[in-house]
Amino acid sequence: xxxxxxxxxxxxxxxxxxxxxxxxxxxxxxxxxxxxxxxxxxxxxxxxxxxxxxxxxxxxxxxxxxxxxxxxxxxxxxxxxxxxxxxxxxxxxxxxxxxxxxxxxxxxxxxxxxxxxxxxxxxxxxxxxxxxxxxxxxxxxxxxxxxxxxxxxxxxxxxxxxxxxxxxxxxxxxxxxxxxxxxxxxxxxxxxxxxxxxxxxxxxxxxxxxxxxxxxxxxxx
Amino acid sequence: xxxxxxxxxxxxxxxxxxxxxxxxxxxxxxxxxxxxxxxxxxxxxxxxxxxxxxxxxxxxxxxxxxxxxxxxxxxxxxxxxxxxxxxxxxxxxxxxxxxxxxxxxxxxxxxxxxxxxxxxxxxxxxxxxxxxxxxxxxxxxxxxxxxxxxxxxxxxxxxxxxxxxxxxxxxxxxxxxxxxxxxxxxxxxxxxxxxxxxxxxxxxxxxxxxxxxxxxxxxxxxxxxxxxxxxxxxxxxxxxxxxxxxxxxxxxxxxxxxxxxxxxxxxxxxxxxxxxxxxxx
Numbered sequence: 220x221x222x223x224x225x226x227x228x229x230x231x232x233x234x235x236x237x238x239x240x241x242x243x244x245x246x247x248x249x250x251x252x253x254x255x256x257x258x259x260x261x262x263x264x265x266x267x268x269x270x271x272x273x274x275x276x277x278x279x280x281x282x283x284x285x286x287x288x289x290x291x292x293x294x295x296x297x298x299x300x301x302x303x304x305x306x307x308x309x310x311x312x313x314x315x316x317x318x319x320x321x322x323x324x325x326x327x328x329x330x331x332x333x334x335x336x337x338x339x340x341x342x343x344x345x346x347x348x349x350x351x352x353x354x355x356x357x358x359x360x361x362x363x364x365x366x367x368x369x370x371x372x373x374x375x376x377x378x379x380x381x382x383x384x385x386x387x388x389x390x391x392x393x394x395x396x397x398x399x400x401x402x403x404x405x406x407x408x409x410x411x412x413x414x415x416x417x418x419x420x421x422x423x424x425x426x427x428x429x430x431x432x433x434x435x436x437x438x439x440x
Numbered sequence: 441x442x443x444x445x446x447x448x449x450x451x452x453x454x455x456x457x458x459x460x461x462x463x464x465x466x467x468x469x470x471x472x473x474x475x476x477x478x479x480x481x482x483x484x485x486x487x488x489x490x491x492x493x494x495x496x497x498x499x500x501x502x503x504x505x506x507x508x509x510x511x512x513x514x515x516x517x518x519x520x521x522x523x524x525x526x527x528x529x530x531x532x533x534x535x536x537x538x539x540x541x542x543x544x545x546x547x548x549x550x551x552x553x554x555x556x557x558x559x560x561x562x563x564x565x566x567x568x569x570x571x572x573x574x575x576x577x578x579x580x581x582x583x584x585x586x587x588x589x590x591x592x593x594x595x596x597x598x599x600x601x602x603x604x605x606x607x608x609x610x611x612x613x614x615x616x617x618x619x620x621x622x623x624x625x626x627x628x629x630x631x632x633x634x635x636x637x638x639x640x641x642x643x644x645x646x647x648x649x650x651x652x653x654x655x656x657x658x659x660x661x662x663x664x665x666x667x668x669x670x671x672x673x674x675x676x677x678x679x680x681x682x683x684x685x686x687x688x689x690x691x692x693x694x695x696x697x698x699x700x701x702x703x704x705x706x707x708x709x710x711x712x713x714x715x716x717x718x719x720x721x
């Protein structure tokens with residue numbers, strides 16, 4: 220019991236530091252998910268409808284990124300950026316690495332979602348005189364969205380977890396902040412557990428949000 | 441003019457010319473760059489007391505940090521003119537070689553391999569492994585531990601060479617390995633271990649934090665030198681940092697160094713002897 224009060228006292232002392240770390244984790248994940256998803260949708264479109272050479276290039280991009288550990292992407296975006304002249308700070312380099320990683324996953328998800336739609340739908344749309352962009356916006360995209368939402372939520376949660384790797388390049392996210400606190404008060408188990416709880420809360424919120432969007436986009440019955 | 445004399449002059453002239461070329465391209469030393477910028481970019485970590493860690497009000501502090509502050513004071517007369525780059529231990533050398541930092545002070549052990557990649561400054565601390573005992577416990581000091589042979593248990597951080605390391609000092613002792621530093625202290629506190637073995641600086645810090653409860657067994661081994669690192673090939677900058685550190689340990693900034701030493705390692709330093717320079721003893 221004494222120990223628990225000692226932990227609460229340390230937690231109170233470190234409250235702003237933890238909140239700060241949490242906000243960095245959330246904002247870096249959010250930026251990575253937003254940019255990664257936008258880029259990923261384009262990647263998915265190119266993979267499904269692009270010309271052969273374009274598809275070839277984008278396929279190469281996806282395979283390289285997905286075949287590389289996130290940690291390597293993080294280190295590369297931090298060190299390679301400074302080697303080629305535009306010096307990214309740790310935060311920007313972290314967002315870039317995670318966004319690239321996210322885009323490759325979202326790209327595959329979008330491609331899968333679009334290709335799962337039977338070709339007859341496109342043919343039917345053509346038959347009633349819709350242009351390609353009308354077909355895409357009104358027929359294909361809404362159906363694909365329902366297909367890939369669950370997997371997309373999963374990718375978003377992955378991004379939050381991958382953000383812990385950014386402590387290597389000195390981004391003061393939640394995990395690094397937790398380690399800083401532990402190095403001062405030696406309460407490793409308690410603070411790691413607390414950090415784990417916070418990560419769970421963030422990912423649980425993402426999952427709930429995903430469920431909400433799924434409900435909103437579901438076919439009315 | 442003899443032939444050999446003429447050759448000599450030629451060689452001398454060529455040598456002067458050749459050495460002048462890199463000297464001219466070196467005109468912008470990191471030293472000028474830092475002075476023009478107005479602050480020092482220091483690479484260090486934030487998760488190892490008492491070297492580099494955060495205070496309760498989230499300020500970076502520690503002995504490594506103070507070494508950087510000494511350099512900043514030498515540069516600008518103000519130890520606070522520092523921009524910190526928070527880096528993990530793995531990032532120490534890459535951040536130097538890619539110019540992310542001007543200087544790294546992060547309990548970096550000097551080794552031949554590392555010295556091929558970065559230029560080390562003069563040392564500012566010598567680390568070693570030590571043994572911590574409970575105050576008023578069964579064993580008084582290192583001699584008592586050694587005499588007790590296989591009936592003592594030592595708690596130590598989990599490591600491939602942990603057993604070998606302990607047996608170098610206490611050949612017959614039992615070795616219990618633990619996952620983290622707080623656990624080896626807990627083992628000592630709860631009586632599972634008779635002594636804890638880890639870096640002397642970590643022990644000293646823990647003893648300062650818990651006065652009167654623990655004591656040093658009075659034996660150190662496994663020496664390793666800590667020095668700051670800068671990018672290779674900039675002698676001017678290296679000289680400057682060396683001068684700043686050197687004068688902090690022997691000259692005008694000795695009080696700065698000694699205060700920091702007292703704060704983080706809990707020991708008073710005797711001021712350098714006046715008169716014949718200590719360096720030549």
